[in-house]
Amino acid sequence: MSGSGPMNVFDIAGRAMSAQLVRLNATASNMANAGNVTGSAAEAYRAIKPVFQSVTDSPGVSTVKVANVVTTDAEPTKRHDPNHPLADANGDVWEAAVDSNAEMVDMIETARMYQNNVQVLNTAKSLMLETIRIGK
Amino acid sequence: MSLEDGLFGIHGKALALRSQRLSLLASNIANASTPNYKARDIDFDAALKEATAQSSRGPADVGQAVDDAMGYRVPLQPSLDGNTVELSTEQTLFAENAVKYRTTLSFLEGRINTINRALKGE
Numbered sequence: 265m266s267g268s269g270p271m272n273v274f275d276i277a278g279r280a281m282s283a284q285l286v287r288l289n290a291t292a293s294n295m296a297n298a299g300n301v302t303g304s305a306a307e308a309y310r311a312i313k314p315v316f317q318s319v320t321d322s323p324g325v326s327t328v329k330v331a332n333v334v335t336t337d338a339e340p341t342k343r344h345d346p347n348h349p350l351a352d353a354n355g356d357v358w359e360a361a362v363d364s365n366a367e368m369v370d371m372i373e374t375a376r377m378y379q380n381n382v383q384v385l386n387t388a389k390s391l392m393l394e395t396i397r398i399g400k
Numbered sequence: 401m402s403l404e405d406g407l408f409g410i411h412g413k414a415l416a417l418r419s420q421r422l423s424l425l426a427s428n429i430a431n432a433s434t435p436n437y438k439a440r441d442i443d444f445d446a447a448l449k450e451a452t453a454q455s456s457r458g459p460a461d462v463g464q465a466v467d468d469a470m471g472y473r474v475p476l477q478p479s480l481d482g483n484t485v486e487l488s489t490e491q492t493l494f495a496e497n498a499v500k501y502r503t504t505l506s507f508l509e510g511r512i513n514t515i516n517r518a519l520k521g522e
Contacts, residue, residue: 271423272423273422273423273426276423276426276427276430277426277429277430279430280429280430280431284433316431316433316434316435317434318431318434318437323440323467323470324423324424324427324440324441324442324466324470325423325424325427326427326430326431326437327427327430327431328430328431328433328434373433377432377433380429380432380487380491381429381430383491384426384429384430384494387494387495387498388422388426391422391498391501391502391505394502394505395415395505398505398508398509398512399509399512399513399516
């Protein structure tokens with residue numbers, strides 16, 4: 265929370281935007297690594313996901329934060345490709361455990377949520393500005 | 401009756417409540433993708449009634465009125481992750497609340513203009 269006062273609309277929407285941005289970064293990392301090939305299962309890239317958690321100030325007034333970023337359990341795909349320069353003794357390579365379609369869906373949802381929060385912020389801003397101009 | 405209540409009538413309390421509800425609905429929208437988050441809202445009529453009611457200790461505090469009138473939203477279609485935020489509902493109510501905030505603001509402005517005119521004696 266910014267400062268020590270009660271949480272206001274700007275804190276709520278602003279922090280939610282930050283959280284969505286973390287999620288967008290995670291999606292970008294996953295998408296960038298989709299199709300990455302490595303020589304062993306342990307080295308292969310696994311998709312990362314942020315875990316959202318709500319932060320409550322007073323009853324009903326709460327924003328969201330990223331509690332931590334976890335690595336998903338999905339196993340990398342083993343592919344037999346003896347001609348690949350990274351192939352192991354059996355001629356196998358491992359592809360990053362990233363579901364590109366799911367990542368795309370996630371990305372669109374993240375963008376929509378971010379937009380919603382921007383809209384909340386804009387509405388709150390114009391209401392506050394109108395309020396300080398009252399009586400002039 | 402305090403000076404503020406005498407000058408602004410119901411509108412001062414109404415503006416404070418609208419502002420609180422703005423925060424509540426913003427919280428719901430902010431937590432639209434948080435698992436297990438339960439959306440909350442206030443019954444505005446009940447809150448306004450409590451905030452403006454005259455008891456022996458004078459009118460109730462706005463914060464107290466908000467707490468008493470608060471409830472959980474009943475989702476139309478509950479989602480698997482336990483989140484009860486439905487963006488269509490929340491955004492509609494948020495827009496409605498913003499418009500009503502502006503309405504209250506213009507009522508207040510009218511009051512202030514009236515008093516100003518009376519003071520100046522034009």
